[in-house]
Amino acid sequence: MKKLFCFLLLIAIFSTMLFSCDTGVVDNKSTDTVSKEESKKVDEFINEQGRYTPRIEYKDWEERTFNILVRGEAAATYQSEDFTTNSVLYGDNLNKAVLDRNNYVQETYNVVINPIKSDTINQDFANEALAMTGAYDAIMPTLASLARFAQDGYLYDLNDLEYITLEAPWYDKNANDAFSIQNKLFFTTGDITILNKVCTPSVLFNKQMITDLNLDNPYELVNNHEWTFDKMVQMAKQATMINTTDGSISKENRYGMLSSYADGLNFFGSAGQKLCSKDADDLPYLSIGTEESINIAQKILETMRDADWLVYAQKFEDPIWVTSFATFLEGRALFRPSGFSATTKARQQSLIEFGILPTPLWNEDQEDYYSYCGSGEVAGIAVPLSAPDPDFSAYMVEVCSAEAKNTITKAYMEVNLQAKDVRDDESLEMLEIIFDNIVYDVGEVYNFGGVKSIFYNLTSAGSADIVSELESIRPTNESEITTTIENYSD
DSSP states (O other), rough: OOOHHHHHHHHHHTOOOSSSOSSSSSSSSSSHHHHHHHHHHTTTTTTTSOOOOSOOOOOTTTTTTEEEEEEEETTSSSOOSSSOOOOSHHHOOOOOOOHHHHHHHHHHHHEEEEEEETTTTHHHHHHHHHHHOOOOOOEBHHHHHHHHHHTTTBBBOOGOOOOTTTTTTTTTHHHHHHHHHHOOOOOOBBBBBBBBTTTOOOEEEEEEEEHHOOOHHHHHHHHHTOBBBBHHHHHHHHHHHHSSSOOOOOTTBBEEEOOOOOHHHHHHTTTTSSSSOTTSOOOEEEOOEEEEEEEEHHHHHHHHTTTEEEEEEEHHHHHHHHHHHHHHHTTTEEEEEEEEEHOOOOOOOOOEEEEEEEEBSSSTOOOSSSEEOSSSBOOOOOBBBBSSOOHHHHHHHHHHOOOOOHHHIIIIIIIIIIIOOSSSHHHHHHHHHHHHEEEOOOOHHHHGGGGGGHHHHHHHHHHHHHHHHHHHHHHHHHHHHHHHHHHHHH
């Protein structure tokens, strides 16, 4: 219970991260000092009743409608479950939280929240950006889509909107730091959505297999700062047992890890590396290419093309994510790197007892564990230039985000993860580590020159030639960075 209490306390402040994401360099301030500073900042936004509350003047909006464009069921892998109350995967608890948030905002500020679901959200907004009809007060496509819209000049700089307080704890500070360019921030994420939590990577492990094979306790490895990439691979190799001679996938085989071509980038990010970093003027540059980053990337790629410890989901029959995941759910794989959406599915379907770990350290010299959050499915929030009243848009983004921290985030974290997805006290401690250290990458979200596909392409090809791949994309990468900076200078 003590562990649980401590974890619940930390959840209240998890979105105010301790580390800056713009350079990939860990802040040298002591943890205690940073914690006190961040806690003080959070306290400034908590009222006497213990509720997160915006520091803006109260306004009665006289029944004005807040039109927010969100993803529909067919728009992406994950639909918006942040303003609509039809969640299937996360159930009644989340639905009630969304309803509570919407009702509170509507009744308190005399507004009507109107989520506009679209299965073609990117095209719908692109059309609106050209037509300028004022159809949407705010939009919530993926972060990757928002980066493109920002480059096209379709969004307000959030710094220029009076009612948005970016240092508030309902905005992800690490996201703000990572996504800004030239000190301009056109989109961000935070408590307005659960998807930045849902898509945060972790590593699931088969608890019974750990016992049966007499392997090291993964929780102890994490707590002792010994859960490293090399240790994970070593344990996976110990667990692997291939009974087929032709390399085919079979239920007779046992795999050390069920992986994906995308996992290489997650391991690279968890090593404290970035595809692109930013200089003192908040300008991005290609940072993968240093001796250290090349050595790390090459080792990851070389290790992941070694078939004696893992199997790729892409090797399974369609639907690959269903057929491959069954390998873990049925107890035939030791490890499975996954976002927390997979954790929920595992809880619903698994025949095994599993635990949750952070993505491993690169080595024991690394100070902290990092959870490298991608942009492909995570929703962000932005105010379009076509919004009929940007002050109203900003006001609603602020109050909806704040109240989401009181309701939706709490429901997702405390109910879905703690009561259902997480099966032991140790996993609760792991969640503390994972969510305290979410990092983002400006190169990944903007994908300058297609840089974020490097690891996927090389892994799928069974190649570790990262140097040649980088040189092939470098001219386009640098050109797109230059163009973006010029556009943001206008």
